[in-house]
Amino acid sequence: MRVEPHALVKRLTPTATLLLEGAVGRANSSHCHEIVVEHLLAQLLEAEESDTALLAQRFGVERRRLLQGVERALRELRTGSAARPVFSESVFQWFEDAWLLASLHLGDSRIRSGVLFAQFILRRSRYTAEYFPELDAIPADELKRNLAEVLRPSAETVDVAPPEGGRPASAPTAAGGAEEGALKRFATSFTARVREGKIDPVFGRHREVGQLVDILSRRRKNNPLLVGEPGVGKTALVEGLAWAIVKGEVPDSLKNVEVLGLDIGLLQAGAGVRGEFENRLKAVIAEVKASAVPLVLFIDEAHTLIGAGGAAGGSDAANLLKPALARGELRTIAATTWSEYKKYFEKDAALERRFQPVKVEEPGEEDAVLMLRGLRATYEAAHGVIIRDEAITAAVRLSQRYITGRQLPDKAVDLLDTAAARVRIAQSTQPEALTALEARIAGVERERDARRRDLADGHSGDEAELKALETKLHALHDQVATLRGRWEEERASVAALQAARKALAEVPAGQEPGALRTAVDEAAAAVARVRGEEPLVHGDVDAEVVAQVVAGWTGIPVGKMRTDAMEAVLNLEQRLEARVRGQPAAVQKVAETLRIAQAGIRNPEAPIGVLLFVGPSGVGKTETALALADSLYGGERFMTTLNMSEFQEKHTVSRLIGSPPGYVGYGEGGLLTEAVRQRPYSVVLLDECEKADLEVMNLFYQVFDKGMLTDGEGRAVDFRNTVLILTSNLGSDVVMRMHERGATPSTEDVVAAIRPTLSQHFKPALLARMTIVPFFPVGQEVMKEIAGMKLAVLADRLRATHRIETTFAPELVDVLARRCTESETGARNVEHLLRGSLMPEVSRNLLQCLAGGRAPAHLHVGLTPEGGWHTHFTETRA
Template identity: 40%
Template sequence: MTPGRSAACCAGSAKRRRLRSVRRPRRPVRRRRCRGVVGLCIGQHPVDSAPLLDKYGRDLIAQARARQDRPSVAREAEIRAIARTLSRSKKNNPLLVGDAGVGKTAVVEGLAYAIQSGSAPASLLDWRIVQIEIGALVAGTSLRGQFEERLLRILEEANNSGNVILFIDEIHPIVGAGETVDSNLDAANILKPALARGELVCIGATTHEEYRRAIARDPALERRFRVIDIAEPSIEDSIQVLVGQQARLETHHGVVILPEAIDAAVTMSVRYLTDRRLPDKALDLLDEACTRVIIRTRDPELESSTVNEVHADDVAHVLSEWTGIPLTELTRDERLRLAHLEDELLERVIGQDKAVITVADAIKTARAGLSNPNRPIGVFLFLGPSGVGKTELARAGAGVVRQRRGDAAPRHVRVPRRAHGRAADRLAPGYKDANRGGQLTEGLRRRPFSVVLLDEIEKAAPEVFDLFLQVFDEGRLSDAHGRRIDCRHSVFIMTSNIGTLEGARSDLGFRSGDPRLHAGLSHVSEQALPAGVHQPA
């Protein structure tokens, strides 16, 4: 190669290198840093990039901006408490604790609307509330370290954004999430350093039971949150919440909800759905009443004569289907039936006029609202020899209380005997049998309007009497899961033939004037029968 040609080639190569450097500028090398407590090195993303937050999160501020109306949560005091906590310099992480269905998530959505509308404190107006679920983060992480890396990247994106508040509903699964056999590192241990350094602002929500079971057992995690109790709203506030949801339900179902239906949904759910909380139970009741109207009006035979209006009767029909409570009890259209209650019972039970009148008076007093509202409708002790009509009177009373042909039999509860160990656990299981439903608790939870027949009560174990003492005196019972069983709408009938065997040759019956009856009652009372039993006088 000649010197001239060699110089030309060198010049051409230099020119090509200059062109390549212009076309493809070098990117600055991003420095990697270690975050968290597990030693995972994570590359830092740009501030405006949050792919995992967008993938696994739900922006409540954007959702509030898309709403056309203001969410009615009736929780101004709780929203202000959350805003004050978020504005603190340290430990600015609120933890909402309340029963299921009281509206913990709705409170956070109300805060998001306040931020979007500008009514929140000035220090919160530039913040975003992003809801994430621990279950979605765990899903698909089959290899060791995948969950930790995913969670750390989300925390890094929230920290780099500088204005993100993470909302973790049902936060208790973070204790144990991602934990393996060879490592006790879970989501809680990953969140603790970020919460302690103030790099993460988090709102959590859980129930009282899960808080005691998971969060309170970890003092290091508990002290990083400020607990805010979310109590069940009042009847007036619950009505306001349902009024706020009225337009949404009407648009979804294509019906017109009358004010009487909203009032009935709240008042009836408070009285008869005692194992659930407002406003969730009232909203579910009203929602299903709307579906009942839609299905009814789509019937070709009724479409021309029926208007798409939701009345209080529609709410009562749904509640009757849920609980088995007679419709006449809900609609209060039973005065004529109660007026002839004695005649109806006397047609089925012959020769026991005094006992029939006593039972009828107790039922009418309870239906009129004149009895103690915190006790069962009636608690009776039927004492007499076999064959005089004790069980038949219980069946007749069940037919009056239930008012359903196929469901009028009394709930026969086999009373545990003294020889059985832990006899009361068969009726209401304790900690050992927490997952097994009790013979008494499960029956009353499904059908609160029942007649409970307790045969041969004198043979019951002493702890059984202690159990029924609470039922008869307070009208409630708790199962192994802490759920309250409502016994106020039931009738309890105990039967016994003790003290009557020696007089079996005499006239049949259990009469109040018979001295054998009083002797039998004294004998049964000596065996620790519960107090407060209605004895036929």
């Protein structure tokens, strides 16, 4: 009986396998049609300190000369093949003869490189037509008689030790190797892992498991295909089936079934030679059919089967499976996503009809909570912490609300797992706040030491700054000591609580716990008393820990951080009015809109707010958006600004959401969608929105209403945690006329007056989705306040950069305000006047002082009789 080629290859020692891989590479690089004996012979002769070297030395063969003859024969081979080379029949004949020599003559369990060379010497005319005179002088009898002795010193000897009992290894069978089956190599038993306790139990999927049982119980076409989005639990469903089989909760026809997961990646790994992948898959199918125990195969990412093997010049793997699938001989559970199902399975009708699709939907929040409650004991045992029920509910609710692009229950499980890990780490590791303080101390100490050295070396320096650094260091050390003491106290109280709980858990059933229950209650009260509002060590996994993990992942403040955000919204008017002067009605309208969102009574699917700021230029529309980003999210970096005047053509919509497939820029993302994906909790400013093309504005219907937008790559981007602000100058003339009549009109009257103008540009359906906020022109007194604020910013900048105190003449503010009210640009002109005339004057005189070796300490800014700027620097403080 002829031995299967791949079984012979498995019998090669690691050294011989490496040499064979080198022969394949040599043939491939030369574009040969076949891998012939000479390719491997050349590798054998080139190997130093090998079996071949020992044999050549023992029998006086000059390896270099023999190698030259082999390479000469290789140069005469036919080349030019674009496909991968295949093994010639003579190579496998050589392997089979070598196996007989190794097993029968030497008693080895493997084919070593020396046996290959010896077999070639003995029967070279059988494997090649080339003539090698260098081998004629080697007597065959002596070679066989002394072969074991010659090869014994080689390092390869350890790889060919006979199996236990000292008997020669039996030859591999035609089925492909009795010692290690294909299923053992390429599959994992789910049912065995369940019995070993290595698979978590599955909850809440009884209906889907029942569907699997129904389909698997068919006589023909008994192959379920699990279809669902990533993370909904397709693999867990198969694990649930394995649990049901182990517990006997299945019909009699499935009670003794083993569920095996076939690893397609492992099946493909190393199958570079044409036909190797197909041989492996055929061996798997044959073993499943021949198995005494009924088997069910599970193939995850089943779409990878379509086309698998074809790249190596063989048949499509799916085509090999189709006959067995149709006849019911190979019960298979496959899993794939909807996109891959449409892309691969629906296009192959013959394959699709052999499977019965089972839709695996994302579970609802209630079902997801039940699933996590079932897993709680597993994660408590893994992390050694207690997971409270409020943490499970929070994990599901917060992950569904704030983590987009993933599915329940996967994202909730990951969230709960991370929270449990964080609690466990905090109980044994120094908190991050303490580490950050110690890093600050190290940085300040380095700065202090550097300044000390400069002063000691005679360089100029400020001893006052050195004293300030010493004071700062003392304060930081005090903070570290306080924080460390608090951490150690919290950790000790948590350890006492855990010890009390452990003692209570060890009380035998039926025995009254008595004092142990009291000890647990007292320890829990001690933990609550010590930890305060911001604990460094958590005793249990609670909703606050879960919220902190969500905040770290997304940047969205939840939990206590959400409480801080509520306080920020309650005081939003005061925060905004500190930066935006003269717009009390607009500020109040903005604050009211955001308070509705923060209270949770708005449409949960819509963004936090969609605000349309209308009014003349320079009255504070953009400044309000910046102030919102700073007040709500902690900085102006949390604002994305898009100048909509750049989107006056229809095709520019691709710049916002990204180019579709096949167009330039595909895969780079859009300006709007990428910004929100990276910062889902931010302010988005669409400046001068009336200048954008109407088709571009139509893009925002779904954003304003549903809080979602699909980018050019088909990904859903979540806008539900953003504040969208649009600014426009439409209706400015109406606002200014109403303001000039005297008394300030109400916001409702202004909105009613400008709505016809807005409706001429924006469609009513789009306008209805926005909250219109009018901004009024700024008067003289307000302009004075704004000018004073801008001058204060300039003074702060000089103080921080050069330690210069700055004073301004009283009439300076009046002049700035008067010049701004005369301009149509409004308050924006203050910055223009300062940057265009005052700052150049200050910078020129300051640089002259510094170049002359003077260190000014005070600057006074006044006006010349002609109305220009007058700056005067002094070296003493005023």
